[in-house]
Amino acid sequence: MGEHHGPEKGIKRWLLATNHKDIGTMYLWFSFAMFLIGGAFAMIIRAELFQPGMQLVEPDFFNQMTTLHGLVMVFGAIMPSFVGLANWMIPMMIGAPDMALPRMNNLSFWLLPFAFAVLLSSLFMEGGAPNFGWTFYAPLSTTYGPPSTTFFIFGVHIMGASSIMGSINIIATVMNLRAPGMTYMKMPLFVWTWVITAFLLIAVMPVLAGAVTMMLMDIHFGTSFFSAAGGGDPVLFQHIFWFFGHPEVYIIILPAFGVVSEIIPTFARKPLFGYASMVYATASIAFLSFIVWAHHMYTTGMPLAGELYFMYATMLIAVPTGVKVFNWVATMYDGALTFETPMLFCLGFLFLFTMGGFTGLMLSIAPADFQYHDTYFVVAHFHYVMVAGAIFSMTAAVYYWLPKWCGRMYNETLGKAQFWISFIGFNLTFFPQHFVGLAGMPRRIPDYALQFADFNMMSSIGAFIYGGSQLFFLYNVIATIRSGEKVSDDKVWEGANGLEWTVPTPAPFHTFSTPPEVK
């Protein structure tokens, strides 16, 4: 084993980081900071919606909050958190010493703080931050957008570049640095889901970049890509956006599937029920994600044939998603279950994500969607998938691997308390939103008719509870790192399997300098 120097001292360790663990740590802290900022925006939204009438903010500022909440949560919190997890875990899971392209890894992280500084600085500009929703439909975002739209476009470009570099790195690492004997069909599912996600990212981030570049041209260079008055087409924007946007939701959820597929077998003490079928289901979902985008556009007046095609294709996604859910349940059957915090969050995921899947199936039915579209029913649906799907599984992942990362055990009581508070707060927030949506409350409105008042107040109370539970999480993580009980067992969890549990706890700065042999 060669002699390795340790990390640099002080700030240089982080600015010049090329170590996958350091970069992973930075990604995770960055995404948590963004999660708290995006969450603060959500709290402002829910505070304004606490009761009918305008109390706290002006409608335009409300729109800035919904826009930034969406953008920050999707691009700043969820995506970077899973990239951080990939950085930490993929090399350790495939027996590689580091990521294949460590310097690019540094760049892809350090672009992000700048991208979000550009985006968030727009809050302090004249005319305010972007206020056209995270979907930034033209011409609201072009001809009618605030002056800060240009900064928003610049920010999206930078974060897109960061995502593409991160994805190239993951693909290069997995293709080239697997330990001898680790064939593709022996890779842990988390690695599999991330490879597929990385291909999705490389395919669709350039499409997003194209969309915002066309916006830039429309705003500053007199083109009319999206302006009907100049011969352009506002609906074209939606097609381009959702060609990116639909795979994007799978970019967010596939790594979450990977995490759950790692954690459930550990605490069931039983191998994953159908490894191969999980891999194929993931690949099918990724493929389908490219051919269903216009189900976000049922009310745009598409021709009947197009509408029917997108409806049938969308309904098909239920099949591989069902395969996944059945697999997780079958994995637990006949196991010996224990319910540590990571497992609780995975079970929460399983219950709530499945509900989000059902509402997704309902939304795929085009004629019914005429009533659901752009209501709170949709808001409830995608928060069941995004929060209970992506965020719950991310929380599970942090609790699951934290002892390996820092060599200390988190406080189980606090962790379980956080789960139950989150679970209750989440459902109190989002379950009533199904009702107000069906009863006719449109989304993205700062004020509402009186019949929606009761459920909105419940929603707001739930949101404050859920938001507060995240501070609990922050405290628990910091307390663990600073003073948690020391763990010395390499395996940490009785039922854990995989190469990451063969390295010492806490994981040393360099692992697998000599590749392990996989049988």
Add this chain to the structure above:
Amino acid sequence: MYLSVDRLKKFTFRPALMLFVLFSTGAIADPSQRWQLNMSPGVTELGQKIYDLHMAVTIICCVIALFVFIPLTIIIVKHRKSTGKQAATWHENLFFELSWTIIPFFILGFMAYPSTMTLIEAYDTSDSDIDILVTGYQWKWKYEYLGKDGKNFSFMSNLSTPRDVIYGDPTERENYLLEVDEPLLIPVNQKTRFLVTAADVIHAWWVPDLAVKKDATPGYINEAYTIPTKTGTYRGQCAELCGKDHGFMPIVVKVVEQAEFDAWVEEKSKAVDLSPKTFDELMALGKDLYATNCAACHGVNGEGIAGAFPGLKGSPIAVGDMTGHLDIVVNGKPGTAMAAYGSQLDALKLAAIITYERNAWGNNAGDSVQATDVLNYMNGGAK
């Protein structure tokens, strides 16, 4: 940056009251609507079919949910390590894997058939009795009656909830945010076709009870229809984020008997009143029209919104040359949110608004303009 002490006070004081209302039977809204949990089938056959479809899919989902969640719960209870259970090591089972892949296809097919039929029906906009052109504007709707007999008229429909109710106490206001100054009338049991478009950004015209939701997109004319079977007043809202006042552009449709509808068409088709008005008449009319048409951007007192919308108080256009003022109101300012009101309001209303803007809030242009002057300008002066 928009927080103020005053608002914070309101925010901290009123929740106590609201919580009381929440857990009492107090009348914040019609009790039948207050706890509405489900979609309304509305008053059309199509709406009923959509509702049935929605219920069928919901029930299927609930049944599948039971199939997943009951075993899951049993497993969680029975297969615990703490009960002394040993974990098995088996995995994969071809029979189960094939069944849970193939059976869903049949369930989906079962859902797809009625969905297809309903969708085809929703797309059949042929053979309409009445045609209405619906145009979305930031932040109001324009309705144009396209009579088969050549009768044609149009009018704007604005939110009629006053701003001081929105910023004050809305709890007593019936139809809060769902009321307009001038509703659209359509006849009962007739097929009304809506041609939906927009003048600026994308909006969506949605009335749940009429089972119509269609995007209003600039450059497109989308079609939708309704055949209401019951008279009554039906309310909806814009369903596509369209800027600042997206939440404040409601839709009110009154479904009436044919005779009432015919009388309404007759009345609305009459020519615009062009007779001269006194300064005070113009100011009084202008004040109301300004509040519904202009105040959202330019402010109730002409103060505008810094950085976004210019104020009119003391502005060079409002107190300057009359032609410049006519030009910007009639033709708008391309590339900005300032729309061309020449196509939205009649000459009398334009004259009243312009007169008001020139003489309100300390603006002292001292002149006024008549409907005929506006017409002359539009016929000769407008490009």
